[in-house]
Amino acid sequence: MAQASTNMRLKLPITCFILEIILIILFGVLVQYNHETDAKEWYNETQSGHSNYENDFYYRYPSFQDVHVMIFIGFGFLMTFLQRYGFSSVGFNFLIAAFSLQWATLMQGFFHGMHGGKIHIGVESMINADFCTGSVLISFGAVLGKTSPVQLLIMAMFEVTLFAVNEFVVLSVVGAKDAGGSMTIHTFGAYFGLVVTRILYRPNLDKSKDRNSSVYHSDLFAMIGTLYLWMFWPSFNSAVTAHGDAQHRTAMNTYYSLAACTLSTYAMSALTAHDGKLDMVHIQNAALAGGVAAGTAGEMMLTPFGSMVVGFLAGIISVLGFKYLSPILEKKLKIQDTCGVHNLHGMPGILGAIVGAVTASVATVEIYGGGMEAVFPDVADGTIDASFQGVRQAIALAVTLGIALLGGLIVGFILKLPVFGAPPDTVCFEDSIYWEVPGEEPGHEDQLTAVRMEECDKLNG
Template identity: 70%
Template sequence: MAWNTNLRWRLPLTCLLLQAALVVLFGVFVRYSPDADAHWIEEKGSGNVSSDLDNEFYYRYPSFQDVHVMIFVGFGFLMTFLQRYGYSSVGFNFLLAAFGIQWALLMQGWLHSYHDGYIFVGVENLINADFCVGSVCVAFGALLGKVSPLQLLIMTLFQVTLFSVNEFILLSLLKVKDAGGSMTIHTFGAYFGLTVTWILYRPNLYQSKERQSAVYHSDLFAMIGTLFLWMYWPSFNSAVSNHGDAQHRAAINTYCSLAACVLTAVALSSALHKKGKLDMVHIQNATLAGGVAVGTAAEMMLTPYGSLIVGFICGIVSTLGFVYLTVALWGL
């Protein structure tokens, strides 16, 4: 009984301690950016700014909200495909994302926007924090049903830290272009999740293999997540691009790639099924591959037909991966 009592208090105490530490760190280091500070009215009055519409908020906030929906609704519901993991998928995703964005604001701030002893936070920082948490959500997908919420919080603490360092090396030191985070977000998150899964592997996990399937309603809820992700992915890939043609181009390229990916994934899913049926796993996941793959080059001159080719190839590769590679991995 004592052991159960101790276990019961671990999560509440951890959450409260982490939040208290974050409050202290925010109080010491975090301040509003010039665009969010009350001195904005003085900046406007000095003649350097012609209108409130020049505030960064009006350029970035719509994209921020789209990305925010992807993190909390899109990824949250996408994970509900397991028949007995619906509450945990949405709830744990909510928990780790809420903690992750706070820690990401600090970690990314120390590395990217630390001046005169302070981190200056604006709407673009919020988008980048969501990007960081997106990587955590990707890793969470490899750990469904294998970890407790306490373990997820610890994983998030380490992953956000490593993500921020990796992002700083790639984007700031090596000057790599990665508008949609194909490398920094999705690739890093995928391999981090696989690594944690390998570390936490237990021989008796095969006993719950039958629970790793879906039922009708769980697939339906997961499809809701897919649709939210699919609709908002152009915003995800263009959210932090430079204003003007680069941002416009990133949205168009992602839009085209996603559309082509859907048709290809549906075609392959049906062709590879013995009875010509569609597999919901393919429809839920392979249809998003076009948005992931085009992310790095989203703001480049791919041309619309080039984006369609990217989506076409990704639909093929992703569906084949689900059909053949997943089976091979189960055999390891």
Template identity: 65%
Template sequence: MVWNTNLRWRLPVTCLLLQVALVVLFGVFVRYDSDADPHWLDTKEQENSTSDMENEFYYRYPSFQDVHVMIFVGFGFLMTFLQRYGYSSVGFNFLLAAFGIQWALLMQGWFHSYYQGYIHVGVENLINADFCVGSVCVAFGAVLGKVSPVQLLIMTLFQVTLFSVNEYILLSLLEVKDAGGSMTIHTFGAYFGLTVTWILYRPSLHQSKERQSAVYHSDLFAMIGTLFLWMYWPSFNSAVSNHGDAQHRAAINTYCSLAACVLTSVALSSALHKKGKLDMVHIQNATLAGGVAVGTAAEMMLMPYGSLIVGFICGIVSTLGFVYLTPFLEARLRIQDTCGIHNLHGMPGIIGAIVGAVTASCANADVYGVKGLALAFGFDGFKTNWNASMQGKFQAAGLFVSLAMALVGGIIVGIILKLPFWGQPADENCFEDAVYWEVSSRDLFPCTKGVASLLQRPCPHQPSWGLRDWKLRVGDRGCSSLLLHPEALCLLGA
């Protein structure tokens, strides 16, 4: 089957339609919340609130910026490890996130910030929109290299919608605590993405196997992503926690868990290689699993040693997953998981949900103080029959709801994305920037007559290639990379 990957009308029309719809919906629904609206000056005076510093902005904005960096630089560069997919990794992540945050402001706004006929947005909404998009970035990791930007926009549209519904069920109906999103962001995002890539299974993907690995510099670019995710994860898990001690504690716990996770990831990476060498894939990914797995419990009284134990376990589980589980999933279950999100977000997300449920079910007034307990689990005044074991059970229920939403949603969205007119690439053109990006003339040195004349000869070491195939393949990348190709050696030297 020949795919038409020319997006000249499909991509512009999709972008413009979505953006026009967003403008209209924002015009009808979105207003500033009271902390971003100057009217508070007239009304708050009676309430003896004298300090601008009490504005929510100053509690949340530094964390917001850190989360923002994680979504755009963290996820974007983490996926640049592929040798010929850097433009798309960073660029498509940029596109889907820019669309997703707008749509998330609306969807989450209708569920959580809608009153007096308007959605009222403030800095916490911006953080939550970034969180929601984080779940799309996770799913993007599973389908990386195999979908068109139009498909990504469609996926983002549906995934943000489903995320918001799931989040509403968990946070508002089940009253689950999930400040760092182990369930809502990571588990949901990972299993949604895995289901989509399972539906989009490509049996001939081995044809672009060569491009599915890294080159030296692409792995360094990916480390930029890894490190910004790792460093700012304490901000991620604490960004929407209660003011004061909860936010403080969430940062400490995440810091501890991530540190422990690095050591066990390195240990396993070395132990599982026959010569004891480290693998950049593990260092780039498994080291982050500790942040995922304290997402739910970070703001609770997990204790620093509890965080270390969680990080310890996740570094091991995640690295084992990369070595044994990912190949198994691809070979047996036909799940082609480009970035290994099952190891970084799937399993650690489930572990995080369980850790959260256990930690919540152990909560009591000795550990939290009387007021602290009420504040941490939000039952001050109106939830009189709250108890810890019930909270634990609701937490566990939240995990199952998230998994169910991810699987059912993923199947539906996967089937929609399988329709043949979204401009998806052929199996042999996956993981290749040149399909959707202008790369030839600007990027590479121009051909000279010398090269052209070389190309009149067939390639001696690839007799199966006709003269035309050979030209096309070299031409794809321009002639400078001809020199970097093993085939070129036979032409030039042998």
């Protein structure tokens, strides 16, 4: 028992120190301000007639703030539904997000932002790093409660790298459009996490089923995360689209998609219950599916009508997934998806990708006018026709699924190594393994200690 405590005490600090020292060294060698952030370069631009108000900061920073709130508060509190895992849900979300945004700056910079051997960063690179972090947090939802913080950091390190590769292939090589990340963020994060949790399958997880559930106040905390995500999702989808009409259109399409999705979620939740009562799990999650599904086609001329149809369908699909598909995945395929990321991010992400492919394939100059140049530049200059842009979108979905599934398979087997200190099945979904928990009820700590000692005895033969 003492040896186990020593291992737990050392593994996380050693991992954090090593990773952060490596990041600091890489930033020192490779990263510098871009021309809008560097004092000398921006001064030269202002001297040549540029106004300070033309700096990208004034356009992008409000969107960055909204996305940042989603990452740290929205995702963090959304996962607090587990009755004895609230500290870990918010705390490990905080930890892996702080690591991921630094690593993502480097990985995305290698593919998108290197000039003269340096990665040039500004407010847009901060937004993109948060997007990548969002994908990692989606995967975190699939393995929530069953993994150690060291496992989560290692998963984040590999997933951020694969995310950057997939993003480069989809956007730069294939030439697809994915403004709000239905494919690159949501579909990738969901299916990567689902494969990881399948590889880390726990046959005796039912021994922790008394903690793998919510209570009144934990569901209320999770609803706080839902509301933050719901309010800021229009900023998330529109944060890196071009200024002006495309950004305006993306926010508006997301806005109406979310509203329609919420109504269909409430309707389906009551309809699928034998007593007609609403299920808070559905409301917390499925009501957000409209934001996921509107991501790819958000900047396209989807129209408010089309956005509402997409959101309406996303809510129905998501609730049906929670009600009927999740139990099948766990029973038949042994996929233990703690937060139901397949229902909130996976299926709505695929829906969004399909909507994007269809919308792109019917784009015409009559519909877009001069705006075609901003949304589909290759179609505007005659390099390809709209139908081929639709094919590009479909190829991008296939590539994303392929990289996510293969990457999750490899990373899952890496995370199974004993050195990363996964918790035993009997104490999953339990904060007090990793945290000092105040106000424990009498006798609980003694019970948990006895379980730990029993597990240690088994490990020692």
